[in-house]
Amino acid sequence: MSSVSLGIPAVPPRGFGNISAVEPFPQAAHRELGNAQLRENLGHATHTIRDxxxxxxxxxxxxxxxxxAGSAIKTEAMSRLPELLTQFEEQFTARGGTVHWARDAAEANRIVEGLIRETGSDEVVKVKSMATQEIGLNEYLEERGIAAFETDLAELIVQLGHDKPSHILVPAIxxxxxxIRDIFLREMPDVDPALTDEPRRLAMAARAHLRRKFLSAKVAISGANFGIAEMGTLGVVESEGNGRMCLTLPETLITVMGIEKVLPRAQDLEVFMQLLPRSSTGERMNPYTSLWTGVTPGDGPQNVHVVLLDNGRTRALADRHGRSALHCIRCSACMNVCPVYERTGGHAYGSTYPGPIGAILSPLLTGxxxxxxxxxxxxxxxxxxxxDACPVKINIPEILVHLRGEDVEAKHGRDAGPGGADRAGAKSSGRRRGLPTQMDVAxxxxxxxxxxxxxxxxxxxGLPVARALAxxxxxxxxLPGLGAGWTQSRDIPAPPSESFRSWWKKRQKDAPPADGDGSTRGPATGGATSDGATEGEAQ
Amino acid sequence: MKIALFATCIVDAMYPRVAQATVQILERLGHEVVFPAGQACCGQMHLNSGYFREALPVVENHVKTFEAGFDGGEYDVAVAPSGSCVASVKHQHAMVARWAVEKGERRADATLEARAAAVGDRTFELAQLLTDVLGVTDAAAQLGSYLPGTIAYHPSCHGMRLLRLGDRQLNLLRSVEGLDVVDLPEADQCCGFGGTFAVKNADVSSAMLADKVANICGTGAAACAGGDASCLMHIGGGLSREQRTTAGDAPVRTLHLAEVLASTREHPLTFDGGLALAGSPAGGAR
Amino acid sequence: MSAREEILGRVREALGAEPAAVQPSALAEYRTESGLDEDALVELLVDRLEDYKARVEVVPRGNVAAAVRARLEGKEFAVPEGFPAEWLDPSLDERAVRDSREAPLAVVRLDGLDAVVTSSAVSIAETGTIVLDGSPDQGRRAISLVPDHHVCVVPVETIVGIVPEGFARLDTTRPLTLISGPSATSDIELERVEGVHGPRTLDVIIAR
Structure with missing residues (x-):
């Protein structure tokens, strides 16, 4: 593999679309935390799925x-990406499909619109897809007079509720x-007014609502969980059968897939089809998985397209310490176990990708x-x-820390505080440097x-002085300033009158080390002394 | 065995009794404790906040201080009464050394990564050292540990997930004479500390803390024990703010593993002249 | 520059001169064989399918036609052209509607049918998964999807223990549908509810 060395490698362009927070996380979290119903719903759902x-x-x-194995296959796939994408394209094309490439969200949207226009249709059915959420396809099509109907139950709930998804697996979590019953009663024209909130009844209402759409749809849009380079196969993993409906009945099928979804071999599915269902819905296997390779004459869509999407993925790939975020198989296990997500919900993250994976993926896609x-x-x-929960072992905490480092590097003041170590060593000059923040100084x-x-x-x-101030x-x-964040819900204990260091020094003086057995240096205070006991106790 | 104590900055400055207790335990077992005077901090707070450049001198100081003692034969292993500080020494120090080289930092030192790794390999968390190296399986029998009362145990995240301590701390607590360790619901959930997370995302952190405090108090235990002074300061700060008390009207406390293990019949852990866990086990905390 | 060239160029640039990662096959230490015998395979598959709320029965090879008849009696149903004649009791002929790639039933016609009967390509016991691969005895994907009741025959020799054994037997270039129980959703409070858009009833007849 050759690389053109121009000194500083060009940073690939950022992605656009629904991958950005609209306000700082703490601010959004503050608002969401105030929603008691949301907290209760999320607590219930995340605990159910964790178990x-x-x-x-x-x-x-x-x-x-x-x-x-999942981690190794993804690492391999990323390192062979140019070759695998080309192979995928060849195979998919050879089997009757058409491959399109989109540099960013806008280009992908334009391609999809063009393909829909060619069919003469002004409506499409959609299988839940993170990629099309990411590029804002529904909004784009709607502005241009094409109606996009979400068919996944949770997506339908979100769409009917004029709401935004808050989870990648269960957007209406x-x-x-x-x-949900109230939304259905309000938004479904033919719904039984006696609809109860029993989940089974709600699912039946969705079935009735979408049935005619499925049977008459000419164009479907999907994402893909996997693209197999070896034979150009695409796969969608789902539960309800809405995916099968979209992937099977319409004449035209357009799939939008991020370039990182490509896997080298069909055999790799034996790993991911074990990892994904158990990690996402907590099932041994999801009810339905569809795999298709180009066009099968006489069976399913005969006009088959795939749009390979970059939209910041190459930017993420260029970050050696962050690129493994692209291994994500969108299972949502990380958000289901996350104590932060559990309390704030997905909207606080702004992006299509919430939770821990979103906290790394979104900034990696946009920079x-x-x-x-x-x-x-x-x-x-x-x-x-x-x-621990990630089925492909993405070290999310490590990447979070790495990105914090990049953030500090990118914009925080360097000339901070007494001795604000080694600003002269900052080689990455030329970037915007703000005034030092309180955190920089501290x-x-x-x-x-x-x-x-x-x-x-x-x-x-100075501890005795601080102790006296308590x-x-x-x-x-x-406390003022940054410390106020701490003292909003927590006390700080009065500091002790003496540090351990100082205590140790005295003790060494009082009882020099015994030679020979090296056992004791004179009794340390037996148990905790009354002095030591109250010190440092936050009571 | 000669053991270097890495007290950690928070214990050194705020909870000296935890380091004192650690010294007692190790000496009781017949080991010699050394306190390398150059030590200060592991740099975790800087690292986890993204201030790698500021973390570098902190890490350098730690590596330099402890490797000198290892190399000079002054001690065989190092121990810290903190899972997260040990995890930082074991996992993050080499990382920041690598970072400095990659970024071409002025004070980057190509040898630091390997040196940091060598120090990390010989550094242990207290329960890890006691269980894996010193063979302590029964605190009552081997350390004379005695503390009557009821506690809940919070396994801090970094000990649990970065060091894979498993039940080491819990098993030691369970083997303390007179001590009843009750199950803490949602024990594996983070208390919400997370270093500067507690101030940068104070609202979320506070919400996590509130649940932890409620779970602790729901057990009726007189105290919450753990292996990380920083998490305990956070939890204790919440208990204090909410003025949580036991059925016997004593404040619900936080106790470090080392303090519990150091407590004996002769010198039991006391607070304000009374037994540490007064007010337990009867009834629930409120 | 075309989008294709530009993206591939970005990818190459992003990866730089780093060597391609090793093929992971060397790392594959997960199970590739279950080692279960036929009795154990059948027992496990039945257990898993029932867990998904599928109705399952195990019948001797000679009784498949009777079992199929019991499930479809009085119903109008789709049947793929290549479905084995010996599994279809002549008494059902009148209400059996044939489908093939060459002579496909319209979607609205399928929607009007009560049921569908198919065979299957491979079944994976550990996960309770039945795979259809579009062979003539299983038919087009649409027929096993639109009717609300799917009767599926699983020949015992097509049952394997675990997922890798299943994929080893499959040709991924065929249109594959992996079915694990009737359609279901967990979208409401993450509680599983069976029966949404796909067939709400799944009857499995394991032929020994």
Whole structure:
């Protein structure tokens, strides 16, 4: 593989569409946290799916080996991407399909519109697809007089509710059964007014509502879970049969697929068809998976297209430390286990891709310099639950930290605080540098203090003063600036009167090390002393 | 065995009793404890906040300080009473060294990555050291650990998921004489600390904390024990703010694993002159 | 520059001079064989299908026609041209509607039928998955989709234990449909409900 070296490699263009936060995450989270119904719905749904996932995952003795294999196959696919894409194109074309390439969201939308126009149709049925959500295809088509009907139940709920998806697997996860019934009663013309909120009844209402659409649709639009380079096969994994309806009945089928979805071999499916269903819906296997290769004469759509989408994927690929985010198979396990997602829901992330994977993928697609996405990498306590749950072992916490580093590099002031370490070493000049933030100043100072035992020891001599500043109840309940974030819900204990370092020094003086057995250096305080006990206790 | 204590900055400055307790435990087992004076901090707060450049001197100081002792034969292993600080030493130090080289930092040192890895390999979290290296399986029998009362146990995220401590901390607590360790619902859920996450996303962090506090208090335990002073400071700060008390009107506390293990019949852990877990186990916290 | 050239160029540039990753086959330490015997395979498949709320019965090869008749009696149903004649009781002929790639039934006609009967290509016991591959005994994809009731015959020799054994037997260039129970959704509060757009009733007849 040859690479043109021009000194600084060009950064591929960013992606556009529904992959950006519209406001900083903390602000959006603040609003969503205030929605008690949302919190309850999300808590219920995420806990249900967590238990199911754990149950079916623990059934497989080789789960970790499957995760390793999934990760290795994706790594291989990314490293061979030019070759695999070309092979996919050849195979898909040889079997009667047409391949289109789209640099970004706008180009993909234009291609799809053109293909629909060629059929003479002004409406399409859609299978749930993250790629078309990402590029905003529905809105684009609607503006141009083409009606796009979502057929997945959750997408239908979102569409009828004039709402936005908040989860990649269950876009309406933020709605409970009663809210869904109310949407159906309001928006479905032929619905039975006696509709109850029993999930089965709601599913039946959706069936009745969409039946005629399926049977008469001329054009369908789908995404793809996999594209197999070896033979040009595409695959869609689903549950309800709406996918099969769209992939089978219309004459024209247009699939929009991100370039990272390509897999080398058909055999690779044996790994992903075990990883994906168990990780996403917590089932041993999803009810329906359709695999098609170009055109099958006499069976299914005869006019078959695929649009291969970049839209920032090459930008993500160019980031060596972030590119494994492209391994994502869109299972949603990471968001289902995420304590942050569980409390804020998906809308807080702004992008089509919420939760932990969204917090890395969105800024990787747009570049973390994109102001609107720069708060996303911080939307995590780095608890690591997402990494454990990820079926292809994307180290999300590590990439979050990497992107935080890129963000700090890109825009925070460098000349911060006393000793704000080594600004002279900043080679990546030329980027926008803002005024130092409180965080810059605080962490710059902390760097100075914490990079030497002597300096830390010196500062610790001030502990009695800090202790005196604490209230009579021995705690600090109000701090200014950044600290206010802490004290909004947490006290800080009164500091101890003496650091460990200082205590240790005295102890060494009082009882020099015994020679020989090296056992004790004079009794350490037995248990905790009354002094030591109250110190540092946040009570 | 000669053991270097890495106290960690938060314990050194805010919770000296935790480091004192660690010293007691190790000496009780007949080991010699050394406190390398040059130590300060693991740099985790900087690293996790994306301030790699500022983390670099902190990491360099840690590696330099501890490798000197290893190389000079002053100690065989290092121990810290913190899962997250040990995880940072083991996993993040080499990463930041690599970062510096890649970015062409002025103070980048091509040898730092390997040196950091060598220090990381010989650094252990307290329960890890006790269980895997020192063979402690029964705290009551081997350490004389005694603490009457009821506690809940919060396994901190980094110990659980980065160090894979499994039940090491829990098993040690369960083997303390007189101590009843109750099941904490949703124990594996993060308390919401996350370093600067607690201030950058204070609302989400507070919501996570509120659930953790409610779960702890729902058990009726007099205290929540754990292996990370930072998480305990967070949880304790929430308990304090909400003025949570036990049925016996004592405040619901947080206790570090080391403090619990260091408590003995002769010198039981006390607070304000009373037994540490007064007010338990009768009734629930409120 | 065409979009194709530009994207491929970006990909190459992004990857730089890094060597391609090793083929992962060397790393494949997951199971590729279940080692189950026929009794165990049948038992497992039945268990998994019933878990999905499919109706399952296991019958001797000679009784398949009777079992199919019991499921379809009194119903008007689609049947693919290549469906084995010995599995279709002559008494059902009158209400059996034939379909093939050459003479396909219109979608509205399919929608008016009560049921469909097909054979199947491969079944995976561990996941309760039946695979149709569009062979003449299984027919076009539309026929096993539109009617609300699918009666599917699973010859015992087509049952394998685990997913890798299943894919090893399949030709991915054929139109494949993997079916694991009747259609279902988990879209409302993540609770599974059977029966949405695909057939709401799945009857499986395992022929031994």
């Amino acid at each position: 199911k996932r754990l149950r079916v995952v623990s059934e497989l003795p080789d789960w970790q080996a499957l995760r390793d 933020h709605k409970n059964r009663t809210e 973390v310099e994109a102001e609107e996405n720069s708060s996303l990498p911080y939307a995590s306590s780095l608890c690591g639950a997402c990494f 962490l710059g100072a902390a760097s100075w203090a914490l990079s030497s035992g002597d300096r830390l020891g010196l500062l610790e001599k 209230g009579r109840d021995g705690k600090i309940s109000r």
